[in-house]
Amino acid sequence: MTAVSSTANNESARKGSVLNFDVSPSDIKKTVDRLISEAKATHDAVAAQTNPTFDNVVVPLAMRENKRGADYAVITFLQNVSTDKDVRDASTEAEERLEAFEIESQMREDLYKVVHAVYTNKDEMDKLGDEDRRLVEKMELGFQQSGLGLNSDDRSRLGEIRKQLSELGIKFSRNVNENDGRETFTREELAGLPDSFFDGRETEVVDGVEKYIVTTKYPDMVPVMQLASSERTRRRLMVTNEQRCPENVELMQEAIALRLEAARLLGYKTHAEFVLVEKMAKTPKAVMDFEHDLRGKLNELARGELKEYEEAKRADKKAAGEEYDGLFNWDFRYYANLIKERKHSVNEEEVKQYLPMKEVTRGILDIYQNMLSLRFAKVENPPVWHPDVEMYEVWEAMSNEFVGHFYLDLYPRDAKYNHAAVWPIRSGYAKEDGTHEYPVAAMVANFPKATSSAPALLTHTDAITLLHELGHVFHGICSLTKWGRFHGTQTEGDFVEAPSQMLENWGWEPSVLSQFAVHYKTGEPIPADLVKRMVAAKNEGAGLFNLRQVFFGLFDMAIHDTTDGKVDAKAAYNRLREDVSMFKNGDTDTWGMATFGHMMGGYDAGYYGYLWSQVFSADIADMYASRFLKDGVESPKTGMDYRREILRPGGSRDASVSLEKFLGRKPNNKAFLRSIGLASSE
Numbered sequence: 001m002t003a004v005s006s007t008a009n010n011e012s013a014r015k016g017s018v019l020n021f022d023v024s025p026s027d028i029k030k031t032v033d034r035l036i037s038e039a040k041a042t043h044d045a046v047a048a049q050t051n052p053t054f055d056n057v058v059v060p061l062a063m064r065e066n067k068r069g070a071d072y073a074v075i076t077f078l079q080n081v082s083t084d085k086d087v088r089d090a091s092t093e094a095e096e097r098l099e100a101f102e103i104e105s106q107m108r109e110d111l112y113k114v115v116h117a118v119y120t121n122k123d124e125m126d127k128l129g130d131e132d133r134r135l136v137e138k139m140e141l142g143f144q145q146s147g148l149g150l151n152s153d154d155r156s157r158l159g160e161i162r163k164q165l166s167e168l169g170i171k172f173s174r175n176v177n178e179n180d181g182r183e184t185f186t187r188e189e190l191a192g193l194p195d196s197f198f199d200g201r202e203t204e205v206v207d208g209v210e211k212y213i214v215t216t217k218y219p220d221m222v223p224v225m226q227l228a229s230s231e232r233t234r235r236r237l238m239v240t241n242e243q244r245c246p247e248n249v250e251l252m253q254e255a256i257a258l259r260l261e262a263a264r265l266l267g268y269k270t271h272a273e274f275v276l277v278e279k280m281a282k283t284p285k286a287v288m289d290f291e292h293d294l295r296g297k298l299n300e301l302a303r304g305e306l307k308e309y310e311e312a313k314r315a316d317k318k319a320a321g322e323e324y325d326g327l328f329n330w331d332f333r334y335y336a337n338l339i340k341e342r343k344h345s346v347n348e349e350e351v352k353q354y355l356p357m358k359e360v361t362r363g364i365l366d367i368y369q370n371m372l373s374l375r376f377a378k379v380e381n382p383p384v385w386h387p388d389v390e391m392y393e394v395w396e397a398m399s400n401e402f403v404g405h406f407y408l409d410l411y412p413r414d415a416k417y418n419h420a421a422v423w424p425i426r427s428g429y430a431k432e433d434g435t436h437e438y439p440v441a442a443m444v445a446n447f448p449k450a451t452s453s454a455p456a457l458l459t460h461t462d463a464i465t466l467l468h469e470l471g472h473v474f475h476g477i478c479s480l481t482k483w484g485r486f487h488g489t490q491t492e493g494d495f496v497e498a499p500s501q502m503l504e505n506w507g508w509e510p511s512v513l514s515q516f517a518v519h520y521k522t523g524e525p526i527p528a529d530l531v532k533r534m535v536a537a538k539n540e541g542a543g544l545f546n547l548r549q550v551f552f553g554l555f556d557m558a559i560h561d562t563t564d565g566k567v568d569a570k571a572a573y574n575r576l577r578e579d580v581s582m583f584k585n586g587d588t589d590t591w592g593m594a595t596f597g598h599m600m601g602g603y604d605a606g607y608y609g610y611l612w613s614q615v616f617s618a619d620i621a622d623m624y625a626s627r628f629l630k631d632g633v634e635s636p637k638t639g640m641d642y643r644r645e646i647l648r649p650g651g652s653r654d655a656s657v658s659l660e661k662f663l664g665r666k667p668n669n670k671a672f673l674r675s676i677g678l679a680s681s682e
Contacts (some may be wrong), residue, residue: 017405017438019074019425021385025090028075029345032094035068047110052117054124058136061115066437066484070426072098075248077425080177080417081385081409081444088415092170099166106146113137131482131652138485145274154265159619161262172251172600178415181240184211186235192229194349199451200342205372216241217412218419221449222459225333226348227651230315234330235586242590249570249594257565259604271563275605279494280612280655284561287608293558294611295580297678301543306582309544312342329583332548336541344537348459351534356520357447357456360463361408362518365392366473367506371639372647373397379405386413394477404428404439406473408553411456412446419597420445420465422472427487439487440477443469455520460534464507471500478643480649486652493602494609495655499646501617502624508535510637544582546611546676551580553608555593560605569593583663616659621645623663623673 023031042064049056076098079091110399118124119140125133147158183208183626187198202213214220214237221241228234259271268274272284281287309327312335317324327335340346380583382391388411394403407425412418426440445465450456459468476488489496506512510531517526559571573593578585593599598607624638645662660668 016146017402017426017440018383019070019440020383021074021078023075023078023087025086025129028078028090028094031071031075032097032116035071035098039064039068039101039105043105043108043111047108047114049114051256052114052121054118054128057114057118058132058139061111061139062135062483062485063432066427066429066431069484070440073425077423077442077663078385079174080423082104083413083415084139085385085415088174092174095170096167096478099170102147103155103159103162103166103468106142106162106239107155109148109155112143112148115143128544131486134652135483135485138658141278145277147266150265158262158265161258161265162558165258165262168251168255168258169600172245172248172255173597175245175248175251176595176597177417178663180418181216181237181244181247183237183240185212185214185236186211189230189233190214190224190228192227193223194227196349196451196454196457197223199453216244218446221414222333222461225330226335226337231328231330234334235328238330239588239590241595242592243271245594246591247594248600249591251564252559252569252593252599255600256559256567256569259560260563260565270561270563272605275560278492279609280492280604281494281608284557284605287553287557288561290612291550291553291608295486295547295554297673298543298547298550298676301677302547302582303543305339305541305544308339312338327583328586329577329581330586332544332581332583336544340537340540343540344533346530346533346537350530351460351526353531354517354519354520354526355460355463356518357410357450357458359518359520360458360466360516361410364463364466364470367512367515368470369397370636372474372478372643373473373636373640374403374477375400377517382407385409388413396623402438402476404441405440406440406477409442409444410447411449416446417444418446420469422469422476422489424476424488424490427476427490429484429487436480437484439476439479443473443640445469457520460507464504466506468500468504471503473565475499475650478647480648481650481652486650488647488650491651492655493606494612495616496613497610498613498616498620501614502620504617505621505625508538510535539675542676548581549611551577552596552598553611554580554601555596556599556605556607559599606638615669616655618665618672619667619669620659620662622674 012324021455042060046057046060051455075091076095077089077091079095082091115136119136125136128136143254146162147155150158184204186209190212196595197210202625203210204213205211214224216237221237224237225234228237255269261276263269263271263274266274272287276282276284281290308326310324313327313331315325337348368374369376373396375397377393377395379391379393382389384391384407386409388409390408390410391405392408393405395401396403404426407580409416421441421444423444424439424443426437428439429437431437447455447458447462447466472489481487510528514525518524519526519529523586555576558576559567559569570591571591573596574585574590577592578584598604603609620642624642641662646658649658656667
């Protein structure tokens with residue numbers, strides 16, 4: 001990728017859009033003070049309007065949202081990535097203060113009064129365009145769900161609950177980020193792991209024996225669960241992982257009770273009813289019908305897969321002279337990988353040799369450039385929060401217009417967010433002078449680092465994750481909305497994953513893999529036969545894998561679609577996992593729900609959305625392939641159709657409208673069922 005030429009205006013825009021992440025705790029506090037002060041002034045002025053209109057009420061409120069976005073995002077994002085504990089703590093405190101202020105603002109009756117006046121003014125609403133009308137409707141609903149229709153005592157209590165929930169979520173996340181587990185093992189106890197796993201790995205002497213330190217971070221956890229032949233080793237590491245953050249058990253229990261109390265104050269039976277009002281599913285019944293229907297279909301696949309796993313473990317136990325005692329959760333990844341290797345001769349270590357991080361990243365970015373008619377330029381010596389972070393500018397390929405920029409923070413380090421996610425640091429929106437603000441997104445992940453003997457090498461699953469998360473990045477980069485609150489991934493929660501899930505399909509296309517899968521030593525492209533075997537193995541274990549997703553969704557509903565505010569989350573998690581996923585928990589007390597960050601990070605009563613949206617993503621991918629595969633999955637024409645109808649609108653219209661615009665028909669589940677090896681019943 002090379003830098004591109006630009007006009008003077010573009011150059012000015014490019015420089016002016018760069019954000020500053022080099023902030024101190026005192027800088028963060030000053031920013032919070034300023035944001036709150038500016039917001040209060042705006043709110044007071046709006047609330048004082050005696051003749052409320054869209055222009056003097058809704059526009060100032062929405063412009064305040066637009067302008068505060070980047071500052072707010074930067075200072076609250078740093079708690080996930082900064083190496084400075086003081087900065088992380090200041091960032092966490094900033095989020096607590098800002099969230100508390102936003103909750104207070106949503107409880108202001110004087111603000112609601114003027115917004116409601118605009119909402120109920122038919123003449124005013126009739127003259128608005130679609131996105132402006134949607135903005136007013138969302139503001140009205142937001143105030144209603146914040147309790148502005150309640151009496152003063154209930155409204156005050158609701159405000160207290162919202163503040164408490166915000167604080168609980170922040171504490172929960174901080175505990176997960178800062179409390180990784182660790183175990184020590186001998187080389188013998190880690191039999192099955194490749195030599196590369198030990199390169200540069202820290203050791204310590206325990207009882208006179210040198211042992212390797214293994215953490216619960218993804219680059220350690222996943223290979224051990226997949227490859228360690230010792231069941232005792234797998235069990236130890238999984239138990240350590242699932243006994244992390246015991247304090248989070250109580251935090252989640254508090255959140256469950258508070259969410260139910262808030263929902264009841266607002267007239268809903270359960271928290272799930274409250275949440276689903278703004279989702280595509282709309283009702284808990286629709287979610288439960290979806291989960292149970294899918295569970296029934298998946299069970300057909302899973303029973304056959306389970307039988308194979310059982311036979312493999314029985315043979316292992318017999319060879320070791322031990323009694324077979326069943327399949328446990330720590331067996332899932334190991335036997336899934338073992339069966340895949342045996343049936344399809346697909347070895348993850350062999351595949352990794354063809355997926356060097358540098359080449360995969362370059363190749364995937366090139367694919368996105370071609371597909372979306374964009375051009376990326378890597379910034380040298382960028383102003384970032386850590387030396388590992390890369391920064392890219394984004395330009396229109398055809399016109400050389402500046403679009404925005406994104407960051408890649410891809411490797412693990414202490415106290416960093418320990419999964420993979422994308423933060424929309426700045427939303428795009430229409431500015432008052434007629435120009436458009438440039439979006440910024442940051443991808444954070446924890447891929448393996450280089451060792452003394454090899455560069456950073458990815459598993460195929462890692463490569464799929466990279467494709468997926470970059471899909472979120474470019475949803476934000478390619479979105480073009482008038483108002484920041486509708487930008488990019490700010491769609492219905494049960495649709496937000498669909499665009500990125502659709503793009504995972506390219507990781508299975510031979511024509512795509514050939515562009516970046518090359519041997520890290522020889523530069524030879526990945527053999528066609530290996531790709532063929534990988535594709536053949538794609539759905540191996542799909543029944544059991546997707547049942548685990550159903551389990552997460554059913555657990556979510558068990559604690560949120562209930563009238564029992566004291567439902568035992570730990571017990572529900574362990575019971576449902578064993579019942580739905582078909583693997584036993586074992587006799588050691590664990591609390592895996594304590595690190596289930598989705599439940600405290602915005603996916604409450606929404607986890608079903610991963611599978612729900614996957615139905616749509618499969619339909620999009622199927623249509624994409626059937627219409628344009630002959631031109632290649634990077635077809636610019638197809639890419640522009642996808643960019644125009646799926647990415648550009650963001651949340652400025654219903655996701656169902658965007659889907660039908662791209663598909664040319666209503667979506668269905670036929671492609672999804674085929675994609676996991678199930679025939680459609682229709």
